[in-house]
Amino acid sequence: MRRLLYALMVPALAFAASACQRAGDFTPAASAEAKTGGSLPNPAMSAPDQTAWDIFILAVKPSGSKGTTFETWPSDAETFSPPPPTTEAMLAHASSGLHLRPPVLPGAAGRRRLEGGGGQGAAAGGGSHAMMAGAAAGDGPPNPIPPGVAKPNDCDAAQAPATFEPGCDAAMQEEVRRNPAAHNFIVNNHLNSVSGLRKAFQAQMVVDFPTDAVEVKMNWLPVEMLATYYPGVAQDQFYIATDMVSGKKQQYALVAMHVISKQVPNWTWATFEHRANRGRCDFVGCNDLYGAVNPHVAAADNGGKTQGSVYPACAKTPALQAALKTAGVAPVFANYCLKGSQADFTDNEGLAIRVGNSITENGFVPQASCMTCHGEANVTSAGKATSVFGFFNNNGQIGAIDPILAGYWKLGGPAPSYTPYQGMPGLQRNAISADFVWSIPFCAYDDVTDPKHPKPTRCASK
16 A cells, blocks of 8 residues: 555656745745655656756766866857867867857847847846845845836836846857757757758757756846946855957856756756846746755746836755765855746746746746747758747647647648648648757858858857
């Protein structure tokens, strides 16, 4: 009888621990593993928050040289550069400092870049702004209340700087890096060039990264702008790194990070934010069943009309504190909070699971789903993607992927009233999967237009 109860209990607990559950589904236990009293057969699915912290720790632990481990990994610019250098040369150059670029996502500064715009947008930093009264909530950052009222899902344009949310600032930079396993897979399979992608489509290649592949995306803000967006928060509360800008050293503060790994076929998905980020839990809340003493922080009840709410700092559980200490992670990284992880497209009622970072997905957090967005990364016969990061007429899908809308398949007749299936009459392949990695179709360098002089990747560092 005891064995039967245990057999019934394990899958139930595993499901309860799945990421991004709705309010009311959370329990105060630190992790699913703690509940079962032993190791879980697949923690990436049954304890995704704990897995997210494991990957975060892997990325930020000391590298053995100066800096963190992720700073020794190849960046997008290096991975998608012609001709592909050797792995040894790549790793040597990877540790030479940050490799930053303007955001590429269609939000705030990123949208301007995709539309061909440039210069400083309305949300550019600098200038003076009113310091409005208002104390921090609980143990949250001592930031003032942001001025004005923001448009729904957009940045506050009432004053300059346009908002206290750093994700709106044109000075924000991003960086994508992946570990050697992920980098080697792309380069060895020639998925970093347009010609290679065309051949992959012709061969109907099944792009499937190795299980030890890891990718991280960071958002960095110039240190001199911390006082603007984080008044009252000491600089030493941020991880600081250096980039070369026009031949001069420029310090940047880490304010957000996405982490993914190929431990499961659809990858693991998680996003982290600095505890002092305004709007950190806006719209979708903050959920961490493993590392946060308070595992669920509900989004502020602002009706979506304003952004930039202040939230309590994410006090860490003893289990996470011990894990950070064992790995030798610098104390400054205790200032970063897991906002949420994602292990599936929908919950058991068919509702789309949402995860969005207030920095990385600024402007469309309410409609953000890591897994859905990246699941639409694909490659056509032309070596291009069928959409811009899964956005169709400025709207992105969340939940299960629509294979027709995403452009994977096309129909010879009208769309059916049900989900298309393999072998369906009239169904024709239009694109192959890029295995959730948007950098593949977006960053591939053009060696087709002029093979003798390949066009540099648009993901090059600045």
